[in-house]
Amino acid sequence: MVNERVLVLCATGKAGRHVCRALVEAGFDVYGTTRSASGSLAALGVTPVLANYTLRDDLERALAQTNAKKVFVLTDYFGAAGRSIEREVLQGKHAIDAAKAAGVDHLIFMSVADAERFDAKTHHIKAKVILEDYLRQSGLRHTILRPAAFFENLDDAANWNPLKKGSVSFLTDKTCKFCSTYDIGRAAAIAFGHPEAWAGKSLDIVTWQGDLAAIAAALQTVSGLPVRARLAMPMALRRLFLNDLHHMCLYFENEGIAANPEDFKAIVPNALSAEDWFRFHNRYANGEPIVTA
Ligand SMILES: NC(=O)c1ccc[n+]([C@@H]2O[C@H](COP(=O)([O-])OP(=O)(O)OC[C@H]3O[C@@H](n4cnc5c(N)ncnc54)[C@H](OP(=O)(O)O)[C@@H]3O)[C@@H](O)[C@H]2O)c1
Numbered sequence: 001m002v003n004e005r006v007l008v009l010c011a012t013g014k015a016g017r018h019v020c021r022a023l024v025e026a027g028f029d030v031y032g033t034t035r036s037a038s039g040s041l042a043a044l045g046v047t048p049v050l051a052n053y054t055l056r057d058d059l060e061r062a063l064a065q066t067n068a069k070k071v072f073v074l075t076d077y078f079g080a081a082g083r084s085i086e087r088e089v090l091q092g093k094h095a096i097d098a099a100k101a102a103g104v105d106h107l108i109f110m111s112v113a114d115a116e117r118f119d120a121k122t123h124h125i126k127a128k129v130i131l132e133d134y135l136r137q138s139g140l141r142h143t144i145l146r147p148a149a150f151f152e153n154l155d156d157a158a159n160w161n162p163l164k165k166g167s168v169s170f171l172t173d174k175t176c177k178f179c180s181t182y183d184i185g186r187a188a189a190i191a192f193g194h195p196e197a198w199a200g201k202s203l204d205i206v207t208w209q210g211d212l213a214a215i216a217a218a219l220q221t222v223s224g225l226p227v228r229a230r231l232a233m234p235m236a237l238r239r240l241f242l243n244d245l246h247h248m249c250l251y252f253e254n255e256g257i258a259a260n261p262e263d264f265k266a267i268v269p270n271a272l273s274a275e276d277w278f279r280f281h282n283r284y285a286n287g288e289p290i291v292t293a
Contacts, residue, residue: 006192007068008032009053009095010076011046012039014152015110015181019072020046022185028192031066033058054080056094063102070192071099074110075131077124088127089134096131096138106141106195108188113146113177113204113257121247136200143191143198147184147205148177148257151277154215155285161232162285168219169232171242172249173212177257179205179264180272182280187268204259207271218274223290 006023010016011032023030024045032041033051041048049066051058054075063071073095075081081088092109099107115128135142154170155163161170170176184205191198210218216229232238238246265271272280282290 004070004192005029005031005066005068006070006072007049007062007066008046008072009059010074010080011041011048012036013074013076014150014156015074015147015184016072017041017044018181019110019185019188020044022182023072023189023192026186026189026193028070028189031062031068033062053095054091056098059095059098060102063098063104069103069105070108071095071104071106072108072110072188073099075127077127081127083123085123085126085130089130092127092131093134096135096140100138100140104140106143106192106199107135108143108145108191109135110184111144111146111202113148113206113259114251115146117255118251119247121243122251123244125248132202141195141199143200144202145184145187145191145205146202147179147181148207148259149179149252151178151180151208151272151274151281155281155283157285163281163283164286165223165284165288166225167228167230168212168216169230170212170215171232171238171245172253173229173231174253175209175211175214175256176252177206177209177259177261178274178277179207180277180280183207183264183268183271186271187264190267203267204257204263206257206259206261206264207268208261208273208277210274215274219278219290222275222278224293 032046033053051062075092111128212229216227220227
C-alpha cells in the first residue's frame with residue numbers, strides 16, 4: 001500500500017484537503033488537483049496538479065501526468081456546478097469516464113449520507129444519487145463514501161459562518177449527525193488499502209451526533225471559555241433565502257440520517273467527536289488558536 005499513488009480531485013476544498021492529509025498519513029503518494037498555482041498543498045505533503053476538476057480534458061491530463069490508479073472524486077452543486085444538477089451530473093460523469101479510460105483500478109466517490117431520502121426541494125443532493133447509479137453501472141471498481149454534515153460547516157467564513165471566540169452557529173439547533181472531513185479521508189485510506197474488501201460497497205460517515213447546545217458545550221470544554229449557541233439565522237429567513245439547505249435541515253430535524261457513530265467507529269474506532277474536532281481544527285476564523293493552554 002505504501003507509496004501507491006492517489007489522485008484527489010478538488011484537493012484544496014473542505015473535504016479534499018483533509019482527505020489528502022489522511023491519505024498522506026496512511027502512506028499514500030498523494031496528488032491533488034487545484035486551479036491555483038499558489039496553493040498550500042505542498043505543505044501537506046501533496047503534489048499539486050494544476051487542473052480544473054470539472055473539465056474532462058484537464059482530468060485526462062492529470063491522470064496521465066500522475067499515472068495514479070486510485071482516484072478520489074467529488075462534485076459540488078453550489079460551487080463548480082453553479083447550482084445546476086445537470087452540470088454536476090456531467091462533471092461527475094466526466095470524472096468517472098476519464099478514470100475508466102485511464103485504467104484506474106479503484107475510484108472512491110464522495111456522495112452524501114441518505115442521498116436518496118431527501119425531498120424534491122433539496123436540489124443540491126440530487127446529482128449524487130444519479131452519479132452513484134452511473135458509477136455502479138460503469139464497471140469500475142469503486143467505493144462510495146456518504147458523509148453526514150461536516151464539522152467544517154461550523155467554521156465556514158466563505159458561507160458567512162466564521163467561527164468566533166465565545167459563540168458557535170449552525171442552521172439548526174436540533175440534534176444532527178456530523179463527521180469530520182479528516183475521517184472521510186481515513187475511511188478512504190482504509191478502502192484504497194483493501195480494494196477487494198471495499199469493491200462495490202458504500203459507507204456512511206457519521207462520527208458524532210448532538211444538538212447545537214452540545215456543540216457549544218464541546219467548544220466550551222476545549223477552549224475553556226463560555227460559548228453561546230446561536231442559530232445562524234431565524235427559521236423564516238432560512239426558508240426564504242436558503243430554501244435548498246432549509247429542506248436538507250428539515251430532513252435532519254424530522255427524520256435524521258439513519259447511520260450512527262457506532263457504525264462508523266467499527267471501521268475507524270477513534271473517529272472524531274465534536275470535542276475532538278475542535279481540538280483538531282484548533283483555530284477560530286481569525287487564525288487565533290482555540291486551545292491556548
Ligand atoms: N458541507 C457539508 O456538510 C457536506 C456534507 C456531505 C457532503 N458534502 C458534499 O461536499 C461537496 C463539496 O465539497 P467541499 O465542501 O470540500 O467543497 P469546497 O470546500 O467548496 O471546495 C471546492 C473546491 O473546488 C474548487 N472549485 C471551486 N469552484 C470551482 C469552479 N467554479 N470550477 C472548478 N473548481 C472549483 C476549488 O479548488 P481550487 O480553487 O483549488 O481549484 C475549491 O477548493 C459537495 O458535493 C457536497 O454535497 C458536503
